[in-house]
Amino acid sequence: MKRLFSQGLFAALALCAFSTSYAASSPEVEALVKEGHRLFTTEKFNGNGRVCETCHVAGGKTAGHLPNGKPMPSLMNAAAVFPRVRHGQVTSLEDQVRKCVGGAIEGTPPEYGSKELGALSVYITSLSEGKAIELGGTPQ
Numbered sequence: 001m002k003r004l005f006s007q008g009l010f011a012a013l014a015l016c017a018f019s020t021s022y023a024a025s026s027p028e029v030e031a032l033v034k035e036g037h038r039l040f041t042t043e044k045f046n047g048n049g050r051v052c053e054t055c056h057v058a059g060g061k062t063a064g065h066l067p068n069g070k071p072m073p074s075l076m077n078a079a080a081v082f083p084r085v086r087h088g089q090v091t092s093l094e095d096q097v098r099k100c101v102g103g104a105i106e107g108t109p110p111e112y113g114s115k116e117l118g119a120l121s122v123y124i125t126s127l128s129e130g131k132a133i134e135l136g137g138t139p140q
């Protein structure tokens with residue numbers, strides 16, 4: 001009985017660990033999260049060959065690093081700390097994604113309102129599901 005209980009507990013924990021971190025309340029959202037993840041891990045935007053995941057390791061879920069090895073935070077709370085305000089300048093999550101494509105990837109940033117930018121935005125926001133909004137906070 002005790003053993004059964006612990007096995008059940010283990011199975012439940014394993015399920016939690018492998019289930020997605022967002023509510024996925026609609027199939028439409030789920031599809032966009034998947035598409036955003038696909039772009040995040042494979043899309044080169046006609047740039048220097050890098051993809052988002054080159055620096056934002058493991059889909060942005062763990063600490064990342066620059067090509068020179070310099071560490072940087074994960075994207076797990078990125079959506080909760082954006083829009084970002086620095087020196088009087090407001091940067092939205094989508095602005096930041098376009099900056100990374102234009103700068104880090106030296107590619108063509110997806111247009112505002114495009115499916116690509118929307119999907120990336122939905123994917124990154126899914127990582128922050130359940131996190132409290134923390135305007136002015138630091139990425140973790």
Ligand code: HEC
Pocket residue numbers: 040050051052053054055056065066067072073074075078093096097100101104105120124139
């Ligand atoms: C060459 C490395 C590199 C690549 C490739 C890259 N980024 Fe970034 N990204 C950075 C750096 C460095 C920062 C921190 C910028 C800052 O603090 O101003 C950052 C910041 C971010 C942030 C805000 C969170 C934070 O820690 O400041 C998001 C969101 C983000 N990147 C998304 C993307 C997406 C989406 C892609 C792919 C389209 C991408 N990045 C590709 C290096 C990269």
